[in-house]
Amino acid sequence: xxxxxxxxxxxxxxxxxxxxxxxxxxxxxxxxxxxxxxxxxxxxxxxxxxxxxxxxxxxxxxxxxxxxxxxxxxxxxxxxxxxxxxxxxxxxxxxxxxxxxxxxxxxxxxxxxxxx
Amino acid sequence: xxxxxxxxxxxxxxxxxxxxxxxxxxxxxxxxxxxxxxxxxxxxxxxxxxxxxxxxxxxxxxxxxxxxxxxxxxxxxxxxxxxxxxxxxxxxxxxxxxxxxxxxxxxxxxxxx
Numbered sequence: 107x108x109x110x111x112x113x114x115x116x117x118x119x120x121x122x123x124x125x126x127x128x129x130x131x132x133x134x135x136x137x138x139x140x141x142x143x144x145x146x147x148x149x150x151x152x153x154x155x156x157x158x159x160x161x162x163x164x165x166x167x168x169x170x171x172x173x174x175x176x177x178x179x180x181x182x183x184x185x186x187x188x189x190x191x192x193x194x195x196x197x198x199x200x201x202x203x204x205x206x207x208x209x210x211x212x213x214x215x216x217x218x219x220x221x222x
Numbered sequence: 223x224x225x226x227x228x229x230x231x232x233x234x235x236x237x238x239x240x241x242x243x244x245x246x247x248x249x250x251x252x253x254x255x256x257x258x259x260x261x262x263x264x265x266x267x268x269x270x271x272x273x274x275x276x277x278x279x280x281x282x283x284x285x286x287x288x289x290x291x292x293x294x295x296x297x298x299x300x301x302x303x304x305x306x307x308x309x310x311x312x313x314x315x316x317x318x319x320x321x322x323x324x325x326x327x328x329x330x331x332x333x334x335x
Contacts, residue, residue, distance in 0.1 A: 110264075112264075141323070149329045150326065150329075151312065153323050197265065208253055208324070210257075210265070210267070210314075211267075212264040213264055215264050
C-alpha cells in the first residue's frame with residue numbers, strides 16, 4: 107500500500123521569506139501523480155500544485171514550486187515570498203496513474219504559520 | 223450553483239442514531255469520494271464510486287454505508303453513529319481521467335455525543 111509521510115507537523119515563516127515543506131512517499135508504482143493541497147481555516151481543500159511522475163521537470167505555479175526527487179521518493183513544496191494568506195494546513199497526496207482507482211492517499215499535514 | 227456541495231455543514235447527533243450526509247455535484251463527474259479528516263491522520267478515504275451503482279470500500283469503511291443511484295449524488299450514511307465517528311467529512315469528485323484533479327466540497331463537521 108502507498109504511504110505518504112509529512113515529517114513536519116508545524117512550520118513557521120516570516121512574511122516575504124521562503125519556506126519548504128517536506129513530503130516523502132512509498133510506492134512500487136512507476137506511474138503516479140503527486141499533489142499539494144492547501145486547507146485554510148475555512149476548511150476548503152484547494153489544489154496548489156500537481157506533479158506527474160513521468161515528468162522530470164519540477165512543477166511551478168507562481169510562488170509555489172516543487173522539488174520532485176523520484177529516486178528518493180521525495181516531493182517538497184517551496185513557497186517563495188510568503189504571504190499572510192499562505193497560512194494554512196498543507197497536505198501532500200499521492201494517486202496512482204494507471205488502473206481505474208483514482209483515490210488520493212494523504213499525508214497527515216503540515217500547519218504553516220506566516221508571521222508578519 | 224455549479225460545483226460540489228455538502229449538507230448539512232454542521233451536525234450534532236447522539237450515539238446510536240442514523241445520520242446521512244449529502245453530497246451533490248453538478249459537473250457530471252464519474253468519480254466521487256468520501257474522506258474523513260481527523261487531527262493527526264490527515265484525510266482518509268471511506269468509500270468511493272466510479273459511476274452510478276458502482277461503489278467500493280476505502281481505507282476506513284466500517285460503520286458507513288454509501289449509495290449512488292444518480293451520478294450527481296453520493297450520500298454517506300452512518301447507520302448507528304459512534305463517538306469515534308466525530309470528524310470532518312469531505313466529499314470530492316473527479317472526471318476519472320488520469321490527469322484530472324479531485325474537487326472537494328466544503329466539508330461537514332459531525333459531532334456524535
